[in-house]
Amino acid sequence: MISGFIHFFLVPLQEAYFQKALIAGSTVAIACGVVGCLVILNRMAFLGDALSHAMLAGVAGGYLFMQFVFGVEAHSLAMIIGSLVAALLAVTLVNFVSLVPRIKQDTAIGIMYSSAFSLGLVIISLFINRIHISISQFIMGDILSIADADLWATTFVCCLVLSFICIFFRYFQIASFDPVMAASIGVPLGLVQSTLTAGVALIVVTGINMVGVILIMGFLITPAATAYLICDRLARMMILAAIFGVTSVLVGLYLSLIINAAAGATIMLFASMQFLVVLIVAPNYGLLARWRHSPVGPPRKVLKRFVKSV
Amino acid sequence: MNPEGNNVPAIDVDNLTVSYGGRPALESASFAIDPGLMVGVIGPNGAGKSTLIKALVGFVRPDSGDIQICGVPARSAKGSIAYVPQRGDLDWDFPVTVEDVVMMARYARLPWWRSPDGSDKSAVRAAMDTLGIGNLHGRPIGELSGGQKQRVFLARALAQDAEVFLLDEPFAGLDAATEKELVKVLARVRAEGRTLLVVHHDLATAGDYFDRIILLNQKLFGYDTPQRMLRPDILRRVYEHKLEPFKHPIWEAAAS
Numbered sequence A: 001m002i003s004g005f006i007h008f009f010l011v012p013l014q015e016a017y018f019q020k021a022l023i024a025g026s027t028v029a030i031a032c033g034v035v036g037c038l039v040i041l042n043r044m045a046f047l048g049d050a051l052s053h054a055m056l057a058g059v060a061g062g063y064l065f066m067q068f069v070f071g072v073e074a075h076s077l078a079m080i081i082g083s084l085v086a087a088l089l090a091v092t093l094v095n096f097v098s099l100v101p102r103i104k105q106d107t108a109i110g111i112m113y114s115s116a117f118s119l120g121l122v123i124i125s126l127f128i129n130r131i132h133i134s135i136s137q138f139i140m141g142d143i144l145s146i147a148d149a150d151l152w153a154t155t156f157v158c159c160l161v162l163s164f165i166c167i168f169f170r171y172f173q174i175a176s177f178d179p180v181m182a183a184s185i186g187v188p189l190g191l192v193q194s195t196l197t198a199g200v201a202l203i204v205v206t207g208i209n210m211v212g213v214i215l216i217m218g219f220l221i222t223p224a225a226t227a228y229l230i231c232d233r234l235a236r237m238m239i240l241a242a243i244f245g246v247t248s249v250l251v252g253l254y255l256s257l258i259i260n261a262a263a264g265a266t267i268m269l270f271a272s273m274q275f276l277v278v279l280i281v282a283p284n285y286g287l288l289a290r291w292r293h294s295p296v297g298p299p300r301k302v303l304k305r306f307v308k309s310v
Numbered sequence B: 001m002n003p004e005g006n007n008v009p010a011i012d013v014d015n016l017t018v019s020y021g022g023r024p025a026l027e028s029a030s031f032a033i034d035p036g037l038m039v040g041v042i043g044p045n046g047a048g049k050s051t052l053i054k055a056l057v058g059f060v061r062p063d064s065g066d067i068q069i070c071g072v073p074a075r076s077a078k079g080s081i082a083y084v085p086q087r088g089d090l091d092w093d094f095p096v097t098v099e100d101v102v103m104m105a106r107y108a109r110l111p112w113w114r115s116p117d118g119s120d121k122s123a124v125r126a127a128m129d130t131l132g133i134g135n136l137h138g139r140p141i142g143e144l145s146g147g148q149k150q151r152v153f154l155a156r157a158l159a160q161d162a163e164v165f166l167l168d169e170p171f172a173g174l175d176a177a178t179e180k181e182l183v184k185v186l187a188r189v190r191a192e193g194r195t196l197l198v199v200h201h202d203l204a205t206a207g208d209y210f211d212r213i214i215l216l217n218q219k220l221f222g223y224d225t226p227q228r229m230l231r232p233d234i235l236r237r238v239y240e241h242k243l244e245p246f247k248h249p250i251w252e253a254a255a256s
């Protein structure tokens, strides 16, 4: 019985595709968790969404560039660089559009997000015979078929972003918490902001390979939000977010084998379940804790509000 | 004011104009504050008081004008300015503890590759003890009362060992005893020869607290001693005649 159990966990581990999925998935999960904390605290979630959608155009651009100039097919570094350029353009455009005071930043991002994605789709459909990018892979990702080159690129990028955040942790912390104070002690806010944006862009590019454009934001934010419900210090929140991300990848991958479901989506679903459980049981900020401290008592107040809203 | 007569001003603002999206918040303000003074900044809501402070620390970029802190351009004076934020400006759900916040002050002078050492930790502890929050060091910032929060940020300013202190409404919403205690702490800072710029709303106490008053409402209405500045005719202009209904001790003092 026990050996059967162990057997079940060990067999997939002998498969190269599963090993790669596990390693790459966990690496991205750790980086996503850490960066996600800063994304949440700086209220950048929507910007990340715009970035990820703009990247389709970047991926296509990088692909075409390498193909036309060097005759190389599907060069993954070129596609990463292309996506970064696209991300950079997207941010610049968002800032440019929101120069007009009446267009607020979320409006600008909303416009960007769809137009950049459309641009990507148009490019790909124009060169449909030359570009072999599967749009469904871009949208859904495919964690179970990661190329070696992607694995290396992912590991490199994640280590780069993580070490940046570790080294300059104090400046990210001060700039997110009290930007005016940060300015007063000489923290270059613009540089911190663009570094963070670049970090998000890098992580999103590498993550898109695995879970796709739609799930990547969840990957970035859900484990971080889960950790936020438990932690009162930024460093701990980051560590815990990384752990929640890794457990999602681990459990999600095995679960998807058992129930034979799409791997990326199963991972994300497990991350969301983790969040729901923590949302309810978190010691200080969870629902149970709030009910315990509320004089009206738990269910009545919530039920009332619920009934009202229905 | 300064004994030698050749001291450079601690804060020297020349023709400062700041606007947000084309709308001016502060128009050609000029003043020079000598070292060792405690100066109150007074004006109605939206007058540009926070904007003035944000321009002094370099958070907002002025349209024009020149700012010097202790004789050097504000840009290169980093670290010699301690800042206490207006309470509504912060996200109190942010995951930091009291000790983390006070430690931020030390990063002003610490190079990025060096982590805080014993002297930093003892400076942080001393500042927390001065303000009576030593026992709160591990508490998340969001769990504190308004008065405790204000103490934390004052402790952070003390721990920075700065020459110039900029405080944005440090006494807002405090009880009288706490306010008195914090004022004492600030008085001690001034006694050490440091300069303080304090945004303040209570006209009744302004005369007691400050050596000089800056009256501000988009434009600078004056920078002078409380006796000269806190006069009904001037205040009425600054507050655009909205103060009239209030019977204020200042009015009576001035009338007699």
Ligand SMILES: Nc1ncnc2c1ncn2[C@@H]1O[C@H](COP(=O)(O)OP(=O)(O)OP(=O)(O)O)[C@@H](O)[C@H]1O
Residues within 6 Å of the ligand: B020, B021, B025, B043, B044, B045, B046, B047, B048, B049, B050, B051, B052, B086
């Ligand atoms: N980030 C911003 N973007 C656009 N306008 C701003 C911004 N910050 C301030 N303002 C405007 O600038 C003016 C001055 O604001 P400021 O915050 O400096 O006022 P204040 O004197 O500190 O007021 P209060 O007493 O309410 O704190 C206001 O009209 C305000 O609406």
Ligand SMILES: [Mg+2]
Residues within 6 Å of the ligand: B049, B050, B051, B086, B168
């Ligand atoms: Mg203000």
